[in-house]
Each structure stands twice: as C-alpha cells, then as structure tokens.
Amino acid sequence: MARYELVKRSVALITLTNPPVNASSSAVRHAIAKSMKCALSDPEVTAVVICGENGSFCGGADIREFAGPLKGPPLVPLLDAIEAGEKPVVAAIEGVALGGGFELALVCHYRIAHSKARLGFPEVTLGILPAAGGTQRLLRLIGIPAAAISLKLGIVDQVTEQNACEVAVEFALRAVAKPLLSRRVSMLTTRCPPDLDALLDAVTMQVKKKAPGVMAPLACIQAVRAAATMPYYKGIKREGELMATLFNSGQAWALQYCFFAQRTAGKWTLIRSAAVIGLGTMGRGIAVCLARVGISVIAVESEKKLLETGRQMVIGMLERDAKRRGVSASLNLFKFTLSLHDLKDVDLVIEVVFEDMALKKRVFQELSKVCRPATLLCTNTSGLDVDALAGVTDRPHLVVGMHFFSPAHVMKLLEVVCGPRSSSETIATAMSLGKRMGKVSVAVGNCPGFVRNRMLKPYIDQATFLLEEGATPEQIDKALEDFGFAMGVFRMSDLAGLDVGWRVRKESGLNGSDVDPESPPRRRQGRRYCLIPDMVCEQGRFGQKTGGGWYMYDKRGGTNAKPDPLIQNLLETYRSKYGIQPRNISNQEIVERCLFALANEGFGILEDGMAARPEDIDVIYLFGYGFPRHRGGPMFYASMVGLERVLKRLEHYHQAHPDVPHLKPSPLLKTLVACGIPPVQKWREHIKTMHSHL
Ligand SMILES: CCCCCCCCCCCCCC(=O)CC(=O)SCCNC(=O)CCNC(=O)[C@H](O)C(C)(C)COP(=O)(O)OP(=O)(O)OC[C@H]1O[C@@H](n2cnc3c(N)ncnc32)[C@H](O)[C@@H]1OP(=O)(O)O
Numbered sequence: 198m199a200r201y202e203l204v205k206r207s208v209a210l211i212t213l214t215n216p217p218v219n220a221s222s223s224a225v226r227h228a229i230a231k232s233m234k235c236a237l238s239d240p241e242v243t244a245v246v247i248c249g250e251n252g253s254f255c256g257g258a259d260i261r262e263f264a265g266p267l268k269g270p271p272l273v274p275l276l277d278a279i280e281a282g283e284k285p286v287v288a289a290i291e292g293v294a295l296g297g298g299f300e301l302a303l304v305c306h307y308r309i310a311h312s313k314a315r316l317g318f319p320e321v322t323l324g325i326l327p328a329a330g331g332t333q334r335l336l337r338l339i340g341i342p343a344a345a346i347s348l349k350l351g352i353v354d355q356v357t358e359q360n361a362c363e364v365a366v367e368f369a370l371r372a373v374a375k376p377l378l379s380r381r382v383s384m385l386t387t388r389c390p391p392d393l394d395a396l397l398d399a400v401t402m403q404v405k406k407k408a409p410g411v412m413a414p415l416a417c418i419q420a421v422r423a424a425a426t427m428p429y430y431k432g433i434k435r436e437g438e439l440m441a442t443l444f445n446s447g448q449a450w451a452l453q454y455c456f457f458a459q460r461t462a463g464k465w466t467l468i469r470s471a472a473v474i475g476l477g478t479m480g481r482g483i484a485v486c487l488a489r490v491g492i493s494v495i496a497v498e499s500e501k502k503l504l505e506t507g508r509q510m511v512i513g514m515l516e517r518d519a520k521r522r523g524v525s526a527s528l529n530l531f532k533f534t535l536s537l538h539d540l541k542d543v544d545l546v547i548e549v550v551f552e553d554m555a556l557k558k559r560v561f562q563e564l565s566k567v568c569r570p571a572t573l574l575c576t577n578t579s580g581l582d583v584d585a586l587a588g589v590t591d592r593p594h595l596v597v598g599m600h601f602f603s604p605a606h607v608m609k610l611l612e613v614v615c616g617p618r619s620s621s622e623t624i625a626t627a628m629s630l631g632k633r634m635g636k637v638s639v640a641v642g643n644c645p646g647f648v649r650n651r652m653l654k655p656y657i658d659q660a661t662f663l664l665e666e667g668a669t670p671e672q673i674d675k676a677l678e679d680f681g682f683a684m685g686v687f688r689m690s691d692l693a694g695l696d697v698g699w700r701v702r703k704e705s706g707l708n709g710s711d712v713d714p715e716s717p718p719r720r721r722q723g724r725r726y727c728l729i730p731d732m733v734c735e736q737g738r739f740g741q742k743t744g745g746g747w748y749m750y751d752k753r754g755g756t757n758a759k760p761d762p763l764i765q766n767l768l769e770t771y772r773s774k775y776g777i778q779p780r781n782i783s784n785q786e787i788v789e790r791c792l793f794a795l796a797n798e799g800f801g802i803l804e805d806g807m808a809a810r811p812e813d814i815d816v817i818y819l820f821g822y823g824f825p826r827h828r829g830g831p832m833f834y835a836s837m838v839g840l841e842r843v844l845k846r847l848e849h850y851h852q853a854h855p856d857v858p859h860l861k862p863s864p865l866l867k868t869l870v871a872c873g874i875p876p877v878q879k880w881r882e883h884i885k886t887m888h889s890h891l
C-alpha cells in the first residue's frame with residue numbers, strides 16, 4: 198500500500214501503491230504512518246518525498262470505506278505529525294491530488310506538481326467537506342477569496358513537465374538545510390478581505406439559490422469562516438464538527454451512492470453466460486478468461502475423451518490462476534458437454550474448433566438453429582473469412598471475430614474482427630467483453646490474417662529469404678534481439694509452433710497437392726516462395742513442442758534453443774540444389790528488410806481500411822508480438838527512422854528482389870512522404886476514409 202525506499206542515499210521516498218487512484222484506504226494510511234516513522238527516526242534520512250504509483254498522487258479517502266466502521270489510523274493526527282516533523286517533506290504530484298490526497302499534499306512542506314496534475318477538494322460532491330484540515334490549511338495558504346492558478350496562488354512550489362518524483366527528490370536535497378517553520382501551512386494566518394462577512398453572506402445566498410437544500414456547500418462556507426476567524430486548532434475542531442454532521446446525513450450517503458452508481462451503470466453488460474466450442478490449445482485459455490471475470494461457461498468438445506482431457510486442463514489452469522491471484526477458483530461457473538443443444542440460452546458463443554472452413558461453417562449453421570436469436574456468435578479463427586461464417590447463420594449482424602492469441606489466458610491482445618455485416622452493437626459488445634477480460638482489444642477489418650498475422654507474413658517471409666541468401670536462424674534472431682525483441686523470428690516461431698503456418702500454407706495452395714506442377718522452382722502464385730519452412734515441418738519438426746524446429750531443444754517442450762547442425766545442413770543442401778551462392782548479410786540488412794517489410798504491410802492495412810489508425814497497429818504489435826516498447830511499435834518506428842529513408846530502402850530492396858511484392862513501397866507511404874512527412878498521429882488525415890472497413 199506504500200513502498201519505502203532510500204534514494205540518493207539520504208532521501209526517503211514513500212510511494213503510495215493502491216490502484217487505480219492510490220486512495221488513502223486504512224491500509225494506505227497505516228503504511229504512510231509506518232514509513233514516516235521510519236524516515237523521521239533514521240539518521241541517514243535528511244528529507245522525505247511522497248509520491249503515488251502509476252501517475253496518480255492520491256484520489257483522496259477510499260470512499261468505499263465510508264460505508265463501514267471507520268478503521269485504521271485517523272487522518273488528522275497522521276497529517277499533523279507529517280507537518281510537524283523536523284525533516285522537510287516534499288509532495289511529488291502527478292495525476293490527481295484530490296480530497297484527502299490534496300490534504301496530504303498540503304501538510305508537506307513543499308509541493309512539486311506536474312503541469313497536468315489536478316488538485317482540488319471534490320468532497321462536496323460526496324456530501325461531505327475536506328475534514329482533515331483541508332479547509333483550514335488551504336485558506337491559510339491562498340487567502341480568501343481565491344481563484345486563479347495554483348502556482349500563482351502559492352499552492353505549489355514548482356510546476357514541472359518532467360517526472361515530478363525525480364524533480365521532487367532533487368528539490369528535497371536542496372531543502373534540507375532550510376528552516377521549516379514558515380512551511381507549516383497550519384501556522385500561517387489566513388489573509389482575509391475587510392468585507393469578509395458580506396462576501397460570505399453573498400456566497401451563501403448564491404449557494405442556496407444554486408443548490409437549494411444541499412447541506413455540504415453551506416458547511417464548507419462555515420468552515421471557511423472558521424479558517425478566517427479562528428486559530429488553527431479551533432478551526433480544525435469546527436471542521437470536524439461540521440464533518441460529523443454531514444458524514445452521517447442521508448445526503449452524504451445518497452451522493453456517495455451516486456458516485457458508484459454512475460460508475461456501475463457504465464459497466465452494464467450483455468454477457469453473463471458464454472459457451473466455448475473446442476477445448477484445444479486456444480479454447481481452454483479462452484474459457485479461463487471468461488470464468489475469471491465471473492461469466493458462466495458451457496464448454497463443448499466433440500468426443501467424450503477429449504471433453505474429459507479438456508475439463509482437466511481447464512480446471513488445472515483455473516486452480517493455478519486462482520492460486521496466483523489469491524482468490525478461489527470459480528469451478529462452479531463451468532458446465533462441460535458434448536451437445537450443442539445445451540447452448541440454447543447462452544448470451545455469446547466463441548467457436549474455437551480446428552481452422553477448417555467447412556467444419557466451422559457446420560458449427561455456425563448448427564449454432565443458428567440451437568441458440569436463441571439474440572446470442573452473439575464469435576469465432577477465434579486466425580485468418581478465415583468471418584463474413585463467410587456469418588453468411589451461413591440466421592444472424593450475420595451478430596457474428597464477429599474474437600481473435601485471441603496463444604496462450605489465450607496470458608496474451609493481452611484481442612483482435613475484434615469486424616465483418617461487413619457485424620453490427621456496431623455486436624462489435625461494441627465484443628470490445629467491451631475483451632476489456633472486461635483484461636485484454637487490450639483492437640477492432641480490425643476482415644481480411645486474410647487480419648492485422649497481426651497479415652503483417653507477420655512479410656516479416657517472416659523476409660527472414661526465410663535471408664536464410665536462402667546466406668544467413669542462419671541464429672544470426673537473424675540475434676539481429677532482431679539486438680534491435681529489442683525478446684525473441685527473434687525463428688525462436689518465436691518455434692515457441693508458437695511451426696505446424697500452424699504449414700497448415701495455412703497448404704490451405705492456400707502454397708504447398709502440398711494443390712500446387713501448380715508448372716510453377717517454377719521457389720515461386721508460387723507469381724511471386725518468390727521459400728520452401729525451407731515446409732521442409733522443416735515435413736521432418737516432423739514443429740518447434741519446442743516436438744523438441745526441434747529451427748533450433749534443437751533438450752526435450753519436447755524444452756525452451757533452451759541450441760543451433761542445430763541438421764538445419765545448417767538443410768540450408769547448405771537447399772542452396773546448392775537451387776544454385777544459390779551464399780553471401781555475407783549485415784545485421785542492418787536483416788533489421789531493415791524484416792521491419793520495413795512489416796511496416797510497409799502496415800501502410801497497406803491502413804490504406805485498405807483494415808485498421809483505423811497507425812496507433813492501433815502499434816498496439817497490436819506491442820501486445821500481440823512483443824514488439825520492443827521502447828521502439829514504439831512498427832509504425833512509430835518507421836516514423837522515427839524517417840519515412841523518406843524507409844521509402845528509399847524499400848525501393849532499393851524491391852529493385853534487388855522484384856519478385857517480392859511486399860517490398861514494393863505502399864502508395865500510402867509514398868503519399869505521406871510526398872505531403873511533407875506528417876507525424877504518426879496525423880497519418881489518418883491522409884488515409885482515404887471512404888475505404889474504411891471499420
Ligand atoms: C461520529 C462520526 C464522525 C464522523 C467523522 C468522519 C470523519 C471521517 C474522516 C474522513 C476524513 C477523510 C477526508 C478525506 O480524505 C475526504 C476524501 O478524500 S473524500 C474523497 C475525495 N476524492 C474524490 O472525490 C475523488 C473521486 N474520484 C474521482 O473523481 C475520479 O475517480 C478520478 C478523477 C480520481 C479518476 O477519474 P477517472 O479516471 O475517470 O476514473 P473513474 O472515476 O472511473 O475511477 C476509476 C476507479 O477508481 C475508483 N475510485 C476513484 N476514486 C476513488 C476513491 N477516492 N475511493 C475509492 N475508489 C475510487 C472508481 O470507483 C473506479 O473504480 P470502479 O471499480 O470502476 O468503480
């Protein structure tokens with residue numbers, strides 16, 4: 198609830214840690230009290246900085262605790278002790294410092310605020326008033342009446358654009374030798390206008406007119422009068438009396454109820470029950486994601502034995518997950534069945550059977566018959582046409598893709614695939630269900646591979662072409678890992694499984710019996726094609742799960758990748774068979790060809806209207822492929838390299854490899870260069886919205 202650490206050898210840094218807004222719950226107050234005691238008693242510590250985690254200083258008291266008996270250290274003595282301490286305390290304010298959070302900042306001897314920080318006392322909207330000295334201290338600091346900018350008023354000592362905490366630590370070091378007396382706000386005298394009574398009477402009239410019958414604003418005016426006319430110790434007593442009256446009033450209860458009701462209302466959900474069809478690799482994880490957020494799940498398999506295996510896997514995953522999160526496993530939310538007829542009442546179905554269009558169509562036809570008319574029908578296909586599935590149902594507007602990534606209960610990304618007939622409500626429901634499951638949901642258009650996998654193809658193609666030309670999997674992976682990826686393309690493919698892509702290539706006629714026997718070597722469907730990935734799969738090497746793929750592993754499921762002489766051998770034989778003279782390939786060429794081809798496809802996707810914004814593509818790659826965050830995502834990276842350079846290099850590589858269409862610069866990239874290279878946030882202004890599929 199608060200982290201305590203020593204920084205710069207002599208500054209105690211207290212970080213409030215109570216997400217989402219670091220509200221000062223009883224546990225947080227307890228942690229502050231303990232940390233302050235440590236800081237004040239440690240001779241090494243010369244100054245203290247208080248800040249909040251995740252960009253929020255403190256959103257005030259934990260309003261949920263107002264409903265029960267008051268627990269934990271009371272705030273007033275805790276704050277008084279901070280102010281009275283003999284070591285300078287600096288508040289580093291980012292995000293919000295509201296209510297009790299602002300009161301905490303006011304007892305600090307100095308306040309450093311980020312320029313976007315929000316400070317204030319919203320208590321009146323909850324039917325109470327700032328009752329931990331807030332009314333007394335703020336007025337002593339800024340006088341009556343007051344309205345202007347915090348810095349001018351002297352509420353904060355420094356406004357910064359940088360990390361407020363780092364600035365505060367430096368500030369604290371400089372404050373060590375300075376006297377603290379004048380920094381204790383409760384010791385100041387309130388600056389009052391001569392006509393105080395008239396001013397407060399006028400404000401009272403206004404408040405009565407604007408909010409007739411509402412108690413809290415009137416109590417605030419009385420507290421202001423106390424701050425103006427009484428010494429601090431009497432003023433705070435008066436503030437407490439006013440709070441006691443308000444705190445137990447029906448008005449406070451009603452207003453606090455409204456605060457949460459407003460937020461609960463926003464969480465209205467259509468989905469209480471769902472079904473998952475197919476308990477293989479993906480179905481199990483998806484079932485766990487649903488149950489984790491309290492949705493009851495009917496899980497369907499095709500055979501008794503598979504159902505039992507699936508059941509055991511799901512239960513195991515749920516139990517491990519619950520243990521990790523310190524909650525009890527929600528096993529009672531599950532029903533396992535072999536019959537689709539059990540799905541007649543569910544709100545939503547996610548189909549997760551094999552990637553086979555004929556099979557999926559049969560499932561969707563059957564679902565149309567058994568599910569009630571309002572049930573949403575979703576597919577986890579990794580690339581099949583969502584609209585073709587919608588077309589076999591009686592409700593194409595209620596069909597949408599929900600494309601999870603493996604392992605589904607871990608990976609954050611969810612692509613919500615919008616078919617041309619998916620209704621806005623259907624898309625919105627899938628998006629909000631994704632959010633509810635803790636996913637980062639991105640709406641994408643219905644094109645082969647959608648966004649992530651469509652972009653992955655040119656990226657992987659380039660890597661395999663580089664293999665043909667003379668590179669090794671290790672060299673390519675090393676170059677990409679040096680760029681920032683946790684795993685290079687081959688190690689990542691071994692982890693995901695090579696058979697998935699192999700099956701997709703077979704289905705699209707790129708290998709197997711459907712290949713045109715007249716095709717020239719290393720060409721398919723009119724373009725360059727590398728046969729090496731198929732040859733690896735033909736040897737039963739599917740990656741980690743089979744103990745070998747692009748690398749060798751010590752056992753099936755092993756993760757320790759070692760270069761495999763067998764692959765080296767295969768590459769040499771392949772090159773000599775096709776008369777390829779291997780050449781030295783630089784890391785720069787590896788990174789450029791893989792990443793510029795990736796971004797180039799991204800431009801194509803934007804142009805086709807399959808993603809709404811470059812930001813969407815970057816988020817897909819950050820959360821769905823581990824693109825190094827410090828590079829911003831493929832589109833942002835392209836903008837940082839400079840679009841002109843990306844264009845030139847693509848032109849260069851396309852000239853060298855004219856049979857690789859993915860290297861041909863996309864028209865949108867050319868347009869952006871031609872119109873002065875706008876920043877990434879402005880690209881959408883140059884995308885023809887008439888083509889948008891979203
Ligand atoms: C004999 C009787 C004697 C009685 C004497 C009584 C003495 C009692 C002494 C008590 C003295 C304490 C004085 C004090 O500290 C007073 C206070 O501080 S009251 C609280 C003042 N703060 C606020 O009013 C802030 C409220 N929050 C907001 O305005 C917004 O949430 C905020 C701007 C911070 C963020 O907005 P946004 O980004 O839009 O997010 P949400 O609004 O959706 O919120 C996200 C999430 O966080 C929950 N939440 C936010 N603030 C609080 C909070 N203060 N306490 C608890 N929870 C909070 C919010 O509910 C959302 O969660 P959900 O799960 O979605 O609901």
Ligand SMILES: NC(=O)C1=CN([C@@H]2O[C@H](COP(=O)(O)OP(=O)(O)OC[C@H]3O[C@@H](n4cnc5c(N)ncnc54)[C@H](O)[C@@H]3O)[C@@H](O)[C@H]2O)C=CC1
Pocket residue numbers: 474475476477478479480497498499500503549550551552553556560577578579580600601602603693697
């Ligand atoms: N494996 C992956 O990394 C990813 C897969 N996908 C997609 O998810 C879907 C499933 O893939 P996986 O889980 O990997 O396959 P899988 O082969 O592991 O599991 C499929 C399951 O569906 C079951 N099944 C088949 N027909 C059925 C029927 N009529 N009724 C009930 N169950 C039936 C099978 O018994 C099997 O358990 C595919 O469309 C795939 O393209 C999507 C994203 C990633």
